Amino acid sequence: MNELKITMLGPSGVGKTSLLTAMYEQFESNIGRTNLQLTPDLESSALLQERLAQLQNLPDSFETKGWMASTENYRSFVFDLGKKGAMPSLRLHFQDYPGEWHESKSSREDKERIDNFVTESAAVLIAIDTPALMEKKGHWHAQINRPQQITNLFQRVYRELESPRLVILAPVRCEKYLQTEASTSKLLKCIEEGYAKLLELFRSQILLPKVVVVVTPVQTVGSVLFSRIEEDEGKPLFIFRKTSHDAQYNPSDSEQPLRYLLRFLLRLHLDQRQWRFFNFLRKWLDLDKELKAAVEEFAKGCKTTDGFEVLQGETWLNIS
Numbered sequence: 001m002n003e004l005k006i007t008m009l010g011p012s013g014v015g016k017t018s019l020l021t022a023m024y025e026q027f028e029s030n031i032g033r034t035n036l037q038l039t040p041d042l043e044s045s046a047l048l049q050e051r052l053a054q055l056q057n058l059p060d061s062f063e064t065k066g067w068m069a070s071t072e073n074y075r076s077f078v079f080d081l082g083k084k085g086a087m088p089s090l091r092l093h094f095q096d097y098p099g100e101w102h103e104s105k106s107s108r109e110d111k112e113r114i115d116n117f118v119t120e121s122a123a124v125l126i127a128i129d130t131p132a133l134m135e136k137k138g139h140w141h142a143q144i145n146r147p148q149q150i151t152n153l154f155q156r157v158y159r160e161l162e163s164p165r166l167v168i169l170a171p172v173r174c175e176k177y178l179q180t181e182a183s184t185s186k187l188l189k190c191i192e193e194g195y196a197k198l199l200e201l202f203r204s205q206i207l208l209p210k211v212v213v214v215v216t217p218v219q220t221v222g223s224v225l226f227s228r229i230e231e232d233e234g235k236p237l238f239i240f241r242k243t244s245h246d247a248q249y250n251p252s253d254s255e256q257p258l259r260y261l262l263r264f265l266l267r268l269h270l271d272q273r274q275w276r277f278f279n280f281l282r283k284w285l286d287l288d289k290e291l292k293a294a295v296e297e298f299a300k301g302c303k304t305t306d307g308f309e310v311l312q313g314e315t316w317l318n319i320s
């Protein structure tokens, strides 16, 4: 089966694995009407179940620390996409590594592996710890989200790109900032500022025609709001609170990155140009009109308001 790789990019603890979990979970619960099925392989399925249980059972008040050592090893999550009850036609391979690999203390090999993941990926999802970006005028942003290092990574990897690529900026833990229109536009403004150099690189003459950049704020839990930052020996603890003791797990828009991904792939399929990287996509949906219609229906649900924005490369998302 043809396989496409996607990298979950971001330092330790920003929420890569939770984002992936929520994305799959909401795909499953939102997809009801469409004739699509996303099936995790054995290993991925077990891990997703455990991570989902964690997200569903967060305590009333808890903290996250951007500086904690990862407890996870490199994992890849494999999903097969197809019609319900039919043989799948495309394998999506999400590479989810421990964010620790970005740190100076990690080995050169580990750092190189991240570059290699991005090199071979059709799409990259950058998980952004939103409170670190927004609170205290972004005081903790550099330390926790490492935007400069991420920019450097793309400077190394996105050279002489042969085919288009999709970059999704996914602010997570952003419940608090999506409450009003004013705070939502502030979130977008802070992303443009906090990732100014990265976005400038993508907007450069050579990359602009090839790189699609979208912002998709994802509420992986929904019922938890950022409350405050406490400092412990100069290190930040981000304290979160449930909106009420019995507030239920209530994720919102977590499947949106997948909708954008499929929209991009459908567009490449329709394009019919020869891209070495995506050659197999030209035939992907030719034999199965129903699958094509299902992918199209799902892709049409990409949001473009309430904090969602296509920053560049709109033509690569045009499927009409």
Ligand SMILES: Nc1nc2c(ncn2[C@@H]2O[C@H](COP(=O)(O)OP(=O)(O)OP(=O)(O)O)[C@@H](O)[C@H]2O)c(=O)[nH]1
Binding pocket: 010, 011, 012, 013, 014, 015, 016, 017, 018, 019, 064, 069, 070, 071, 072, 097, 098, 099, 100, 127, 172, 173, 174, 219, 220, 221, 222, 224, 240
């Ligand atoms: N407030 C809040 N906390 C979350 C949310 N999602 C995840 N968390 C917490 O953040 C912690 C870290 O998230 P992970 O998804 O494991 O982060 P990661 O980027 O995969 O980290 P590494 O695997 O170490 O690189 C989790 O253990 C959760 O408790 C969310 O939507 N809101």
Ligand SMILES: [Mg+2]
Binding pocket: 016, 017, 018, 072, 096, 097, 098, 099
């Ligand atoms: Mg992880």
